[in-house]
Amino acid sequence: MEGRESSRSSQGSRCVAFGFAPPVKRVSPSRVPAPSTTTPASRPPPWDVLLDGRFDSKHPGRTLWALFSDQRRAVVSAVALYVVKQAPMSLLPLFVGKIVDALTPVRDDSWHRVVILTGLYLLLLAQNPVVHTFFVRLMSRALRQMQFVLRSALVERLQQLAVTFYDANQSGALQTKILRDVDAIDGLCRHLLHNGLNGLLIIVYVACIALTQQPILALYFLLTVPAGVALLKVFDRRFRSHYQALRLETEQMNIRVGDMLQMLPITRAHGLEDFEARDVRTSFHRLRKRGLQVDTITELFAATSWVTFSLFQLACLVFSAWLVIQHRLTVGEAVMYHTYFGMLVGSVQQLLSVFPMLSQGTEAIRSIGEVLEAPQVDDYTGKPPAPTPLRGELAFEDVSYHYAQGREVALSGISLRIEAGETVAFVGESGAGKSTLMNLALGFRQPDTGRVLLDGHDLRSLDLRTYRRQIGVVPQSTILFNGTLRENLSYGLPTVPDDRLWGILEEANLAEFVCQLPSGLDTPLGESGARLSGGQRQRLAIARALVRQPRMILLDEATSALDTESERLVQEALVRLSRGRTTLIVAHRFSTIRHATRIVVLRSGRIVEMGTREDLMALRGEFHKLASLQDGAR
Numbered sequence: 001m002e003g004r005e006s007s008r009s010s011q012g013s014r015c016v017a018f019g020f021a022p023p024v025k026r027v028s029p030s031r032v033p034a035p036s037t038t039t040p041a042s043r044p045p046p047w048d049v050l051l052d053g054r055f056d057s058k059h060p061g062r063t064l065w066a067l068f069s070d071q072r073r074a075v076v077s078a079v080a081l082y083v084v085k086q087a088p089m090s091l092l093p094l095f096v097g098k099i100v101d102a103l104t105p106v107r108d109d110s111w112h113r114v115v116i117l118t119g120l121y122l123l124l125l126a127q128n129p130v131v132h133t134f135f136v137r138l139m140s141r142a143l144r145q146m147q148f149v150l151r152s153a154l155v156e157r158l159q160q161l162a163v164t165f166y167d168a169n170q171s172g173a174l175q176t177k178i179l180r181d182v183d184a185i186d187g188l189c190r191h192l193l194h195n196g197l198n199g200l201l202i203i204v205y206v207a208c209i210a211l212t213q214q215p216i217l218a219l220y221f222l223l224t225v226p227a228g229v230a231l232l233k234v235f236d237r238r239f240r241s242h243y244q245a246l247r248l249e250t251e252q253m254n255i256r257v258g259d260m261l262q263m264l265p266i267t268r269a270h271g272l273e274d275f276e277a278r279d280v281r282t283s284f285h286r287l288r289k290r291g292l293q294v295d296t297i298t299e300l301f302a303a304t305s306w307v308t309f310s311l312f313q314l315a316c317l318v319f320s321a322w323l324v325i326q327h328r329l330t331v332g333e334a335v336m337y338h339t340y341f342g343m344l345v346g347s348v349q350q351l352l353s354v355f356p357m358l359s360q361g362t363e364a365i366r367s368i369g370e371v372l373e374a375p376q377v378d379d380y381t382g383k384p385p386a387p388t389p390l391r392g393e394l395a396f397e398d399v400s401y402h403y404a405q406g407r408e409v410a411l412s413g414i415s416l417r418i419e420a421g422e423t424v425a426f427v428g429e430s431g432a433g434k435s436t437l438m439n440l441a442l443g444f445r446q447p448d449t450g451r452v453l454l455d456g457h458d459l460r461s462l463d464l465r466t467y468r469r470q471i472g473v474v475p476q477s478t479i480l481f482n483g484t485l486r487e488n489l490s491y492g493l494p495t496v497p498d499d500r501l502w503g504i505l506e507e508a509n510l511a512e513f514v515c516q517l518p519s520g521l522d523t524p525l526g527e528s529g530a531r532l533s534g535g536q537r538q539r540l541a542i543a544r545a546l547v548r549q550p551r552m553i554l555l556d557e558a559t560s561a562l563d564t565e566s567e568r569l570v571q572e573a574l575v576r577l578s579r580g581r582t583t584l585i586v587a588h589r590f591s592t593i594r595h596a597t598r599i600v601v602l603r604s605g606r607i608v609e610m611g612t613r614e615d616l617m618a619l620r621g622e623f624h625k626l627a628s629l630q631d632g633a634r
Contacts, residue, residue, distance in 0.1 A: 055153075057369025060362040064189070067150060071142040078142065081135040082197055088124045090205050093343065095121050097336025104331050139193055147186055150368070154178050157372055163444040164404070165376040172255030177371055180250060181364035188354075188361025196354045202347035206340045235301045239359035242294045247363050249290045256283040298356045316341040378464065386467035387455045390551035392420040392582030394441060399450035401436055410436040411605045414450070423583040425593035427626060428602035434586040437602070438554055441584060443467065472545025472577070476557040478537040485514065486521040489544055496547060507576045508543035509569040510536065535569060542573045553583040590627055599623065 056063050068075050095117050102113040154177060260267075260280050267276045320338050323329040329337070399414040411433045418424050426434045439445045440452050443464040452459045454467060480488050489504075490496045501521060505511040513536060517523040525531055532540065545553060555574065575595050577583075587593045590613075599616055601609035601623045608622050616623035 055369065055372045057366045057373060060365045063365055064185075064361075067146045067185070068142060070149070071145050074138045074142045078135050078138040078193065079197065081131050081138065082193070083201060085128050085131040085135055086198060086201060088121065088128060090202065091121075091124065093336045093339035094209070096339060097332040099332070100335050101330055101332030139190075143186055143189055146189065147182055150182050150185065151178055154182075154368065154371055157374070157377075160377050160379075161371075161374055162376040162378050163439065165374055167404070169370075170255045170258075172258040173251040174371070175258075176251045176254045177368055181247075181367045184360050184364035185368075188357050188364075191354050191357045196351060199347035199351035199354075202343050203351075206343065206347075209340065235297065235355075238297050239301075239356055240363070242290070242297055243356075243359045243363045244366075246287075246290045246294050247360075247367055249287045253283045253287045256280055301356065313338075313342055380463040380465060383461060383463045386462045386464070386470065387457065388466070388470065390467070390470050390582075391455045392552045393453075393455050394418040394552075394582065394584075395453040396437075396440070397450050397453065399440065399447040399452060401440065401445060401447050409605050411440070411447075414605075414607060416600065416607065416610075418582060418584070420582055421580060422598065423578050423585065423596045425585040425587055425596035425599045426602060427587055427590065427593070427599060427623065429626070431604075432602040433605040434602055435556060436605075438556055438584060438586055441554060442471075442473070469548075470550060471552040471554065472548055472550035474538070474541045474545050474553070474555045474577075478541040480525055480532075480537065480540070482524070482526065484519075484522045484524055485517070485540070488525060488540065489521070490547055491544065493547065501547065504543050504546045507546060508539045508573045510539045510543055510573075539569060539573055542577050546577055551581060553578055553581050555583065555585045555587075557586050557588055601626075 055066065098117055099114055102110045102117070158174065257280065260276060263276070267273060317338055320329060320334040324331060324334045395418070396414045396416045399411060400409065401411045402409040414433075414437065416424075426437060428434055436445070440447060443452075443459045446460060454462065459467070481491075486501070489501060498521065502511060505514055514520055514523075571592060574585075574592065578585075578595070585593055585596060593599060594613065596613070598610065599613055600607055601616065601621075603622060609616055609619065611619075613623075617627065
């Protein structure tokens, strides 16, 4: 309580200095990790258990078994409990047959036999509620753990995949894999543990009863299994193709809905609501069409199997009646076998009903495999950490890079040395290679030829995570999440003292604005920081970079699309941010780079000019032309 009151007092005194009343503090759930109090041995294991080669989308059955690697004892116990709890249903025809035989003909001990049989059956019924509850508990625990592990493994891998993976995969499709595809695998497992297990249990039990008591009927019963397999073969390929098409259509629909939500301000601004709604409905229509095809093939399969096995059941009834006439079966046995055959038919149909879910589940496994088996992984195993602390010396040695999608070369023969503490600006027309150069400096992309050196070390030889923790990045589009200002400012860091946060806000020209907020540092920002202006968002990004006390700063067009006053405030913050730090700036507005010690001019992926602003203006070359165009535009 004392710490909280001290924080509130500090915040209030800061705001009083600016002439504002202290903001009211509101409690908000924090996304900032608390300092760890657990020892390494007691921490949860990393959820990459499926990333060690056991996930194999080409062998879905093997993968399903691997998904339960830490819950196999629970699964086996659940199966055993299922066999026990299903005993009343499995043995009902046997009891019915025995009771019918006790009454045909009626004898002196008939009622006594009926009472004993009824009592035994009641005992079987009594265990069902308790055993069923334990079965559901074990099964649910195993399935929930599988979902947790699989989703955690997906998130773990998505954090490890290189930027090049995201060039070809959109966020909407990836969200579908985490949500819908994992649910599809869960649905398959539940179907297997209910319908599949029950069908298999009845088939095995009926086969054993028939083989031991009436082998002729057993052979007839077993004919139903090949008939089911034949039906499956007819429909299997169609199931796979239709479920794959449905999955892809669902991913495209999610992508389109995500685009629609992102484009809402543009759509409304241009009065394109009807156009956008029609376009999204087109995506819904395609999904509806695919869903109808899946539903049709599934129900056609169900109806065909029902008719086929109904004919088998009718034939069994006639055959059993003939055996009774031939005195080879009693009436009770005929009733028992006919009932069992009905159960057998139902069980085979249950097993066959699993196959549409199996097609959907295996397609989901293949879909998830596109992430878990993707080769574009940033693997830092065995690589040494980056120097700590960084000097901030960066060198590009004959670096070239081109994109895989057939685009022209982005960078060619770049050689540049940036000294520690130097501020270097990169300018040029759109497509000149400025952002690609920044991505290479971050290690997001690797050069096709040449190398990028950090304090004399090749970036490819280092654990880049330890490098990126020592740098600050201010992107062109500030990314904020739906949390408080404090949480966005100190994202990913343990608790940061309020005095330090307020000092950084002052450096970023943001303290006066924060004092006007109803809850100060603890004010919710809304989704994607919707309650902030463009300039405020950019200054918050600068403050977020400062709070990490970085040795290097990378700025990507940090003042684009800002008004004059916001640009001035951001520029002042940028000057403070880059002081004493190695700074790389990508700029379209040349007013941003007045404090740069050197300016590098790029054109078509090559360095065409380099020097101070005064030297480049005196050359009257590419930089002079760009600067003149910009001055003329004003």
